[in-house]
Amino acid sequence: MSIDKDTVKHISKLARISLNDKQVDSLSKDLSSIIRFIEKLNKLNTDNVKPLTSIIDASLKSREDEIRDGKIRDQILKNSPENNDEFFVVPKVIE
């Protein structure tokens, strides 16, 4: 299967990446060749195979439900491109 330009535009919208026409063209070509490569899997019958969802057999360890951090607002905000010392600031969402 190939990934046409409309599909590239659709998935780039889903992934929140803006693309210009030139990028759409070259991505359509690149992604198509990757998908063709991936589709080699279709030759393999997997009807009765259980999907592998976890690579480790061990079950998750439980732990006490306790607060181990907190009061680190300044640290969290430190790397934000824009903040008002209390919150992240983003372009206005609600008019």
Added chain:
Amino acid sequence: MTDLSNSTLVDLIKGIKKKDFTSEEVTKSFIKNSEKSDKLNTYITKCFDQALISAKKFDKKKDHKGLLSGVPIAVKDLFCTKDVKTTAGSKILNNFVPTYESTVTKKLWSEGAFLLGKLNCDEFAMGSSNETSFFGNVTNPFGDKLVPGGSSGGSASALAANLTPATIGTDTGGSIRQPASFTGTVGLKPTYGRCSRWGIVAFASSLDQAGPMTKTVEDCALLLQCISGYDPNDSTSIDIKVDNFSSDLTEKVKGLTIGIPKEYRIENMPVEIDELWKKGINFLKDAGVIIKDISLPHTMYALPAYYIVAPAEASSNLARYDGVKYGHRSKGKNLIEMYENTRSEGFGDEVKRRILIGTYVLSSGYYEAYYLKAQKVRQLIKQDFDNSFKSVDAILTPSTPSSSFKMGEKEGDPVSMYLNDIFTVPVNLAGLPAISVPSGYDKKKLPLGLQLIGKPFDEQTILNLSLALQKRINFKRNVKIWWK
């Protein structure tokens, strides 16, 4: 005085302990080399002043505790380091200064090592040649315009050029072992869950592992021991006893059985790699190992399955880069446009490709055809290994299907680049430990590696076999310094 930067990690630690030389002398020797290494472009961030302060402070202290006492170590710029810029090779994290330390690097410092710098890598560890970094290509010390492999390319080059005594990389589909093979160094990807992933910039969470990159197998065992262990901050790290890899290291491997998988003998593989593989088999026979032909029938499906699983996980993991919480932000008329412009400007081409592939295979209507299919194939690949390990203790293969190549050689063809990882990717899909050991040269005088794959949490066996190989191969890293 002998050139300290040429020493192994183990010898440096011994020498510092015996007071043959000081931590400051050691640190200065690596800084001196590093300062003249701009042509290799291995560093993203240099921490030389701070490293010297740490070394001097160390030399003044009376008791020198820790397994890595007094050595400077540069690490891949994928590990968060407190108060030191951490970029993952991306423009989108160009200004990110973590307020916390990754567990793996914290472990290094608690053993007495200190940070020398942050090393270049492919953007978000996505690449096999270190040509996708926002900070430029890394050059292989084995030749100008030659790639060091990737994604831990800066780490591999820095190590091979004596800019750091050892280093830590990460491996999602071969990112430690392939560059190790391309630079004549040792690189080990531990069992999934052996080391904590906390504080490592995430690429594909079910595949990523941190691991040591070193000059020798002895150094590798020591470094692995230092970074292994359960971490409550990473629920996928496993609470299992960490072996004493270093002191249990032995070349006595007599009686072990090694599997040789016929599926790794691929078409068009260079004759030299086939010969190297045979040489490895003979050396192991000489060490008393029993050789057994095995089959891993689903090997050919590993790479296509990987290029569903890894991009799918990456597209989810990289959703966090939105220009709000940290990193680069672009302007936009509204919130959505700000997101879209930030991600368009912040990510490079290969990262965009993988996010889009991941988004596509997870999008409505395609999930079963791609992602679920890949998880089923992953099961079959794991079963292949499980079956083989009923009758063998480890598996020997080449590390890569070729030696290092010229920069730009695989440009414009993502799939031909992906094929580089054909021998390394199955291991990540099955969560197994594997090591690449430098084993010889091809006609172009470029290094080649052999890979040993082990049972889950049996790094010791592949380290022991590697030591047996190392002693017999007697590999010399013939790096001529041309870049100063």
